[in-house]
Amino acid sequence: MSAWRNISLWMDQVGEPLVARPSLTHDLDVDVAIIGAGYTGLWTAYYLKRQAPQLNIAIIEAQTAGFGASGRNGGWLMGNLLGEDRLLAGLSAEQRRASFDLLHGIPDEVAQVLAREGIDCDYRKGGALYCAARYPEQETSLRRYLDKLYAQGLTEADYRWLSPQQLAAQLRIAKPYGAIYAPHVATIQPARLVRGLARVVEGMGVTLYENSPVTHWQSGSLRTDKASVRATWVVPAVEGYANTLPPLGRYQLPVQSLIVATEPLPNSTWDEIGLSQGQAFGESSRQVTYGQRSADNRLVFGARGGYQFAGKLRHHFDLTDSEVQLRRYLFGELFPQLKNVRITHSWGGNLGMSRHFRPHMLCDQRTGIALSGGYGGEGVGATNLGGRTLADLILGRDTPLTHQPWVIRGGGLDALKAWEPEPCRWLGYNAIIRSFVHEDQVLANPNTAPWRRKLATGVAQFMEGFMH
Ligand SMILES: Cc1cc2nc3c(=O)[nH]c(=O)nc-3n(C[C@H](O)[C@H](O)[C@H](O)COP(=O)(O)OP(=O)(O)OC[C@H]3O[C@@H](n4cnc5c(N)ncnc54)[C@H](O)[C@@H]3O)c2cc1C
Numbered sequence: 001m002s003a004w005r006n007i008s009l010w011m012d013q014v015g016e017p018l019v020a021r022p023s024l025t026h027d028l029d030v031d032v033a034i035i036g037a038g039y040t041g042l043w044t045a046y047y048l049k050r051q052a053p054q055l056n057i058a059i060i061e062a063q064t065a066g067f068g069a070s071g072r073n074g075g076w077l078m079g080n081l082l083g084e085d086r087l088l089a090g091l092s093a094e095q096r097r098a099s100f101d102l103l104h105g106i107p108d109e110v111a112q113v114l115a116r117e118g119i120d121c122d123y124r125k126g127g128a129l130y131c132a133a134r135y136p137e138q139e140t141s142l143r144r145y146l147d148k149l150y151a152q153g154l155t156e157a158d159y160r161w162l163s164p165q166q167l168a169a170q171l172r173i174a175k176p177y178g179a180i181y182a183p184h185v186a187t188i189q190p191a192r193l194v195r196g197l198a199r200v201v202e203g204m205g206v207t208l209y210e211n212s213p214v215t216h217w218q219s220g221s222l223r224t225d226k227a228s229v230r231a232t233w234v235v236p237a238v239e240g241y242a243n244t245l246p247p248l249g250r251y252q253l254p255v256q257s258l259i260v261a262t263e264p265l266p267n268s269t270w271d272e273i274g275l276s277q278g279q280a281f282g283e284s285s286r287q288v289t290y291g292q293r294s295a296d297n298r299l300v301f302g303a304r305g306g307y308q309f310a311g312k313l314r315h316h317f318d319l320t321d322s323e324v325q326l327r328r329y330l331f332g333e334l335f336p337q338l339k340n341v342r343i344t345h346s347w348g349g350n351l352g353m354s355r356h357f358r359p360h361m362l363c364d365q366r367t368g369i370a371l372s373g374g375y376g377g378e379g380v381g382a383t384n385l386g387g388r389t390l391a392d393l394i395l396g397r398d399t400p401l402t403h404q405p406w407v408i409r410g411g412g413l414d415a416l417k418a419w420e421p422e423p424c425r426w427l428g429y430n431a432i433i434r435s436f437v438h439e440d441q442v443l444a445n446p447n448t449a450p451w452r453r454k455l456a457t458g459v460a461q462f463m464e465g466f467m468h
Contacts, residue, residue, distance in 0.1 A: 004064055007317075008072040009261045009300065009345040010191035020064060024209035024227045030056045032394065033222055033231035035214045035245065037061035038070035039380065040372055041237035042197040043387020046113070049204040051395055057206045058229060060222070062213035062244070065198035069240055071191040072349035073380055074259060074290040074302045076128065076280045079104040079184030081385075082376040083358030085152065086468065087405045093153050099404060100154060104184040106381040109388075111186070119196030121188045122295040124278025128185035129162070129170060132177035133283040133334050135443040137457060139177040142284050146180055158184070171274045171281055173334040180284075187278045187292040190380065217245055219367035233368045233394055239379065240350030243311050248371075251354060251416040253425065256305030256314050257288075257377055258348035260327045262341045264297045273335060285443075286436035286460060288377065289330055299338065301331045304377075305348055307429045310422050317348040333444075351377050355417040357467045361386055362408040362415065363393035369412065370394055428466065435463040 004018040005011055011018070032048060034041040037059050045057050061067070080103045081087065088096045107125055114123055132138035149159050164176040171179075202208055216223040221230050236245050242252035275281065275293040282289045291301040303326065308314060324346050332339040354360060354374025359382055363370040370393060372386030373379075389401045401407075408415045419425050439460035442448050 004067065007067065008191065008259075008347045008349075009294075009298070010075075010189055011066060011071045012345070013189070013296075014066075014191045014195055016195060018064060021208050021210040024058075024060055024212040024224050024229070027227050028058055028229045030058045030229060030231045032057045032233040032235060033229045034059045034235045034237055035217060035222065036068065036237040036239070036241070037065035037194075037198055037208055037210070038068045038237060038239065039194060039197070039383035040239060040386050041235065042194065042201055043384050044235055044237065044370075044372070044390045045201045045206045045387075046197060046204070047388045047391035048394065049201065049206060051391060051397075053205070058231075059201070059206060059208045060212050060214055060224065060229065061208065061210050062241075064210050065208065066191050066194035068238070069349045069351050069379065070194040070383075072259075072347060073190045074257075074280075074300065075188045075190045075292050075294075076290055076378075076380060077107050077110060077123070077186040077188050078128070078378055078381045079106045080182075080378070081359055081382050081406065082378040083356065083468075085148065087358055088152065091405065097153055098400070100158065102400065102404070103385070104158065106384055107184060107186040110381070110384050114196075117196070117200045119193065119200065121190070121192035121196060122278075123186055123188050125186040126275075126277035126279035127181055127183040128280040128282070129167065129179045129181055130282055130284050131167065131171070131173060131179040131334075133173050133175060133179075134285065135446070136177055137443050137453065138284045142178070142180050158182070168274075170277070170279055172272060174336050175333075185280050187280050188380070189295060214245065219369055231368070233370060235370050235390065237371065237373075239352040239373050239375065241313065242352055242373070243313060247413065249311055250418040251413065252352040252373060253307065253355075253419055253429075254311050254313050254350040255307050255353045255377070256348050256350055257302055258305040258317070258319055258323050258327065259300060259302035259346065260319070260324055260343045261294070261298045261300045261345040262338065263344050265299065265338075265341070267297075269337065270297060272337060283330070283334060285440050286464070287330065287440055291331065298344075299331060299335075299341075301327055303327055303330055304433075306433070307426065309426045311425070313350055314348070317346075319346040319348065351375070351379065353377075355419050359386070359406055360408055360416060361389045361393070361404075361406055362411065362413075363390060364412045365396075367412055432463045432466060435460045
């Protein structure tokens with residue numbers, strides 16, 4: 001199945017033959033049926049089996065393990081959640097601290113599993129550098145963000161400001177204004193994690209069926225073209241592919257993110273740039289950029305993509321010239337020496353955005369449906385939390401995981417907030433993104449008048465307000 005190698009640099013380098021597992025051709029009766037073999041589905045199976053080895057679990061995957069975002073992402077394994085500040089706002093100071101500790105501990109939990117199960121995915125916990133790197137307004141907004149974190153009870157041990165000189169000890173960029181350093185972030189080779197997890201859960205007795213798209217699902221059962229599955233629990237774990245399983249598409253918008261990777265760069269170039277500890281880095285505009293130095297010394301760099309009308313999935317990720325050039329421009333601003341470097345891989349993927357722009361973990365004992373999603377481009381770590389949480393919820397365990405504000409207890413799918421119908425979604429999403437791009441263009445030009453800079457930021461902030 002060589003086509004699966006073209007999914008991403010990571011799948012190309014996975015170091016194992018991408019041979020399809022058997023597809024589902026006969027009816028099944030299981031305790032837990034999981035739809036989708038990405039991190040969410042696999043972590044859920046892993047933690048269920050660890051606690052309840054007797055469970056009969058099947059994972060039914062449309063293509064192959066890692067076909068989705070889990071085999072394509074930027075490899076930031078973060079100890080936090082999208083929108084956590086809003087999620088935790090209503091808690092007491094102690095509860096908030098406990099929740100932050102739980103989140104910050106995600107990379108260490110993953111590291112323990114990797115060691116226990118023998119998964120090698122180039123895990124390096126070097127932290128993340130959120131850089132003010134292109135215009136001075138980035139410093140102002142990062143400092144404001146840091147103040148907000150400290151006001152929530154976080155300290156310098158959780159996030160700290162780096163002056164341009166301090167930043168230079170880790171990363172040398174053309175226009176350093178400073179950075180926030182977050183220690184609780186690791187970088188990984190994403191496809192090796194998802195393929196490794198698939199192998200491990202199989203070893204624990206979970207059955208994986210590939211090339212088996214689920215066409216219908218409901219409480220207690222699901223169907224593919226060839227067979228039916230009856231299950232006490234059904235766990236749809238399809239994230240950016242929610243449209244393939246109505247009515248999930250109402251609650252989760254498919255958004256694309258796009259990445260490029262350079263050829264391996266010589267040590268002399270990395271001596272100039274830094275990133276010697278596996279740090280993740282991004283520049284802090286509203287373009288949402290993310291980068292890492294891969295274990296084989298490439299620069300891997302991504303930025304937000306788009307949203308297609310009616311939530312249509314993007315299936316082809318041969319990036320256009322302008323999509324590649326935008327990413328080259330953005331990393332070239334940080335590293336002028338790389339402006340003409342050879343880009344060997346470019347790809348992208350669909351991720352899921354919930355209407356609240358924050359994740360949810362839901363378990364409905366009445367219908368036997370459990371799901372975790374809405375990670376919004378920050379799911380590499382969050383899926384681990386999601387898998388652990390769903391396992392506890394399904395097994396009826398009362399643990400700190402099941403009492404977090406992102407857990408929806410006692411409700412079904414209708415407890416989730418639905419997206420507005422089209423064309424509102426498309427118009428809204430594009431208006432917001434346009435305001436971000438406009439702001440970025442205005443601020444990146446040092447000659448624009450101060451009033452225009454303020455106006456562009458004001459409009460972008462106003463539009464961002466609609467996201468919450
Ligand atoms: C380009 C890109 C970069 C990203 N970078 C980062 C990052 O650096 N850090 C971070 O934290 N997050 C990042 N993310 C997000 C992160 O990758 C995802 O949140 C995470 O991988 C979601 O895992 P998942 O298992 O829920 O979904 P997926 O990995 O998408 O898995 C869903 C699976 O379901 C299968 N499926 C879909 N429909 C059906 C069906 N009908 N029947 C059966 N199977 C089906 C798919 O084939 C797929 O294998 C990025 C995402 C993208 C696209």
